[in-house]
Amino acid sequence: MQVVFNGEHYQGGTEAVSDRVIIQADNGDIELPLRSVVPKADVVVAGDLMFGLLPMDSQATKVISVMNKGTAATNFKIDWDRSTSLQVSPAAGQLAAYDPSCSGHECQLSSTQEEEEGEVTLLLGDSVLSGEGGRKLVYSATVVKQSFELLSPAKVPLHEVDFGPQLFGEEHSRTITLLNNGPIEAKYFITYGSAGEMRGKLEQDKETASSLHDPDNPYADLILATRQKLRSKATNDNPFTIDPLTGTIPPFTQAPITFKFAPKDVPRRKGFVALLPAADATTRIFDFVALIEFPGCPPTTRIKLPVKGKGMATALKADPMSLVFGDVPTHGWADQLLMLHNTNTVLPVAWRGVKQLPYFNLMPSSGTILAGQTNQPKALGSHSGAIPLQVTSEAGGSVLQELQVA
Incomplete structure (x- = not known):
């Protein structure tokens, strides 16, 4: 006996059907239950x-x-x-x-x-x-409505970061504030470079500007920082450092962003020796642009922040470069005037005598010379030696230039 089940006529909501088959025999009836499950989507x-x-x-x-x-x-x-x-x-x-x-x-x-x-x-x-x-x-x-704003330390709107002229070898920093003026938590990414390097990014279609970064990539800030450092090592063309390059701002809160400016002179390669140019002629102008983007927010919320600075060489000159005292009687003394001239017409220089010699005294032993000015300390003594001088940063930190006066 063959039993065929045809479920084409059942409604889609039917899950199962059951029936029975009665087989009549000489010794009695036999009841055979039938049940079939109808396929159904869930x-x-x-x-x-x-x-x-x-x-x-x-x-x-x-x-x-x-x-x-x-x-x-x-x-x-x-x-x-x-x-x-x-x-x-x-x-x-x-x-x-x-x-x-x-x-x-x-x-x-x-x-x-x-x-x-x-x-x-x-x-x-x-x-x-x-x-x-x-x-x-x-x-x-x-x-x-969601908006973002940059504030200076005085809590006024900031439109650019300008470090002005600084000496090569010095480092200066400024901290600004990024304000999230909205009820939604926002992530931000910062990319920066010279005007030429950032031109393509700034001219991109703003519809896709905020989708260039992966907000879930934990290495995004490391990759950006590494690229900036590699580019600046060979030519000293990138004196700026921005920290952090990425972060998250809760609603109606502020996030600090630190800009550091450490200008360096063009690396000098081995070769012919020539007279160095005047301090003003060695000025390097750094005109950078920092772009702050907020993934998930309208492209119009991007912030373009100019970052500027100038690097200048130190220019301390001594006249004369050799001091000859001649014969001086025992227990006598003699002095000569040593003129120190700051040929930099923009920035002052702070100088100091590295050490006092056994028979020579430098008075005063340190000081600051304004831009384009001359200082005349006295050198006293009765023996020969070299007077070492150093030009330091205004904060009294790193050595920027050294001189030897015989």
């Missing part, structure tokens, strides 16, 4: 479309997962009001039977007005053709 939706707070003119993406845990494949279609700013991808397809993997559907919302809300309908099986029924998913977003 679709589960995970996730929500509550976008929360969104900056004005920005885009946000949410992912909902559609899973089929049933024994039958089914078609699906996602329908919504196309006149809204919501976009869903993919919007239609098929879910195979026993498919435990999630089919991720990206729902992207562009914030253009203060309130964004509506419904998304998930149609399955026969509902795809009829367009009736389906599961409803509500989406909503609250759009707020």
